[in-house]
Amino acid sequence: MSRKKKNRITVGGNIPRPGQKGARTIVLTQPKRFGIDIADFTASIHAAENVDYSRRYKLYDLYSDILMDTHLYSVIDKRIKAVLATNIEFRRNGKPDEEINEQIRSPWFRRCVEDILSAQWWGFSLMQFYKNKQWIDYDLIPRKHADPVRKIILRHQTDITGTPWDEYADLLFVGDADNLGLLAKAAPWVIYKRNTTADWAQFSEVFGMPIQEYIYETDDDDARQRAIDDATNAGSLAVFIHAKDTELQLKESGNKTGTADLYERLCERCNNEISKLFLGNTLTTESSDKGTQALGTVHKKVEDKVTQADQRYILDVLNYNMTDIFLSMGINTVGGEFCFPEPKDIDKAAKMNILSQLKTSFDLPVSDDYLYEEFGIEKPKNYKELKAEAEKRRTEARQEPTPAKEELEDEPKDDPNKQTEPSPGQKRKFANWLSGFFGHAPKENDGALEW
Numbered sequence: 424m425s426r427k428k429k430n431r432i433t434v435g436g437n438i439p440r441p442g443q444k445g446a447r448t449i450v451l452t453q454p455k456r457f458g459i460d461i462a463d464f465t466a467s468i469h470a471a472e473n474v475d476y477s478r479r480y481k482l483y484d485l486y487s488d489i490l491m492d493t494h495l496y497s498v499i500d501k502r503i504k505a506v507l508a509t510n511i512e513f514r515r516n517g518k519p520d521e522e523i524n525e526q527i528r529s530p531w532f533r534r535c536v537e538d539i540l541s542a543q544w545w546g547f548s549l550m551q552f553y554k555n556k557q558w559i560d561y562d563l564i565p566r567k568h569a570d571p572v573r574k575i576i577l578r579h580q581t582d583i584t585g586t587p588w589d590e591y592a593d594l595l596f597v598g599d600a601d602n603l604g605l606l607a608k609a610a611p612w613v614i615y616k617r618n619t620t621a622d623w624a625q626f627s628e629v630f631g632m633p634i635q636e637y638i639y640e641t642d643d644d645d646a647r648q649r650a651i652d653d654a655t656n657a658g659s660l661a662v663f664i665h666a667k668d669t670e671l672q673l674k675e676s677g678n679k680t681g682t683a684d685l686y687e688r689l690c691e692r693c694n695n696e697i698s699k700l701f702l703g704n705t706l707t708t709e710s711s712d713k714g715t716q717a718l719g720t721v722h723k724k725v726e727d728k729v730t731q732a733d734q735r736y737i738l739d740v741l742n743y744n745m746t747d748i749f750l751s752m753g754i755n756t757v758g759g760e761f762c763f764p765e766p767k768d769i770d771k772a773a774k775m776n777i778l779s780q781l782k783t784s785f786d787l788p789v790s791d792d793y794l795y796e797e798f799g800i801e802k803p804k805n806y807k808e809l810k811a812e813a814e815k816r817r818t819e820a821r822q823e824p825t826p827a828k829e830e831l832e833d834e835p836k837d838d839p840n841k842q843t844e845p846s847p848g849q850k851r852k853f854a855n856w857l858s859g860f861f862g863h864a865p866k867e868n869d870g871a872l873e874w
Contacts, residue, residue: 432551432564432576432591449568452580455481456488460618464610471603479603480567480580486545486606489613494694498701499544503537505730506737511536515759523754527761531560538563539597539740540733544606547571547598551591552748559752561595571600595748597740609697616693623686634662641666703729734763771798 435447467481490496511532513523526532535550542548549564549571567580575585588594598604635654639646647664654662698705703725741761749756774797781787791810795802803809 430592431553432562434562434565448576448578448586449565450579451565452480452567454487455484456491459485459488459614461611461614464614468603468607476583477570477572478581478583479570482603482607483545483567485610486604489606489610492613492616494616495609495613495697498698502701502729502733503540505726506540506733507533507536509734509763511737511741511761512764513756513759513761520759523756523759526559526754529558531558535561536737539737542598542604543736544604545598546602546604546607547596547600549588550595550597552593552595552752554752559754564594571596571598574600593748593751595745597744605700609700612693612696616690619686619689619693623683623690626683626686636662636664638667639664702726738762 432448433443433445434449434451435443436451439447463481464485467485471477471479471482490499511527513520513527538548538550545566547566547569549566549569550561551564552559552561554560564576568577568585569575570577570585574588576588576591577585588596639650647666650664654664695705704723738761742756746756778789778794782789791806792802794800
């Protein structure tokens with residue numbers, strides 16, 4: 424006899440949240456942030472990859488920390504918005520199913536698409552679906568409390584035993600049990616960049632601001648105390664207080680600008696590696712002196728391919744993994760499929776030319792209401808009257824008499840065989856050309872030729 428499945432998985436802290444009754448399935452723990460280094464990263468990877476008892480809470484705390492990096496967050500958000508910006512439809516026999524499309528236009532579906540995509544960054548996503556009045560809703564199970572290898576729910580993140588997934592209804596697992604996600608590959612670059620930025624800030628503080636120097640007599644303690652008091656009240660600049668027989672030498676680098684560029688190049692390299700990991704390119708997120716329009720177009724095509732792969736990933740989950748979930752929620756998806764409709768974004772001017780050619784070349788009738796809606800033109804209140812007047816003017820224009828054939832024949836025509844008298848100017852030009860064609864006549868004595 425099969426055991427009856429339990430209801431929803433409840434989540435909370437040590438103190439019950441408003442509206443919570445009874446014991447909580449999962450007791451949350453505050454994530455550990457900041458102060459991480461490469462040693463913490465390697466230790467968390469080793470703990471997560473333990474064959475017998477995989478423990479991922481340290482790794483997921485590290486993920487929560489590195490997601491505060493602005494560049495990492497922006498490239499992930501860019502991939503998510505590229506998918507959320509396109510519509511998803513459910514079609515049955517090639518036609519949209521309005522009942523199901525009403526569900527997927529609701530806010531829960533957008534969250535669901537984002538959490539499905541997030542399985543690629545985190546390694547997996549575990550969701551529990553339920554009915555919320557006439558709508559579908561779900562809860563994302565905290566990843567620190569889910570063991571995808573042994574398929575158990577952990578009450579505390581440090582537990583090594585828990586409740587099997589099979590005891591809970593309507594759970595959807597997305598991802599791979601052994602996959603640690605793309606964030607495992609991005610974490611070292613975020614750590615390197617964070618430490619480099621800290622060193623860069625320290626470099627700017629030491630060499631970017633002047634140092635206050637106070638000198639006192641070696642055996643004068645009162646002067647020394649006054650120097651300390653003055654330095655304390657002077658501000659936050661670096662201070663060196665010493666006796667006359669003590670000397671301070673700052674051995675700075677020979678090229679401060681070059682040292683600052685070194686920090687900047689390392690930070691830029693880390694950002695580029697993160698961009699290539701999530702977007703497959705760098706030019707769509709960072710400007711470069713070496714980038715050309717052609718190269719930028721190539722990088723944009725690569726990013727479009729990444730978006731298409733994400734869309735395919737979403738459709739695989741909706742059309743295959745979620746079939747039983749939809750059926751348990753009262754939605755029958757048999758005989759249909761989810762899809763991303765092909766975009767029909769055409770420039771307004773180009774669309775106007777297309778409509779004009781369809782009208783003039785094929786005499787294809789076009790609805791006036793479609794034109795008003797498509798081009799955002801407000802339809803006048805007296806539309807019918809204006810339409811009738813325009814039709815009347817066109818009718819009158821077609822009925823206007825044309826010139827009679829006899830009138831056209833009476834008009835004088837040019838005779839192509841008729842020879843016209845050249846003008847005086849034309850005669851002079853011809854005479855000048857003719858005189859220049861012949862040489863001058865020889866003179867009486869010197870010019871005679873002897874034959």
